[in-house]
Amino acid sequence: MTPGQYLRDRRIRAASTLIKTDMPLAEIAAATGFADQSHLTRVFKTIKGLSPGAWRAAT
Structure with missing residues (x-):
């Protein structure tokens, strides 16, 4: 795992908890180090397979 992948993984884990x-x-995007909400959504969907809103509805 590269340092960039590690950082992205840590940010997504933190965002998953806050979601x-x-x-x-x-606010979650800002708190976890993403540039904006769309950046969080794009990376989250790539890794988790769901948008943050769909993840929130499922949990």
Whole structure:
């Protein structure tokens, strides 16, 4: 695992935890080091296979 992949994995794990709360996705993106909500959504969907909104609805 490269350092970039490790960092992305840590950010997605942190975002996954916060998505289970009522915190807005834009704030989650900022809190976990993503440039904006669309960046979080793009990376999250690539790794998890679902958008953050769909992930929130499923949990």
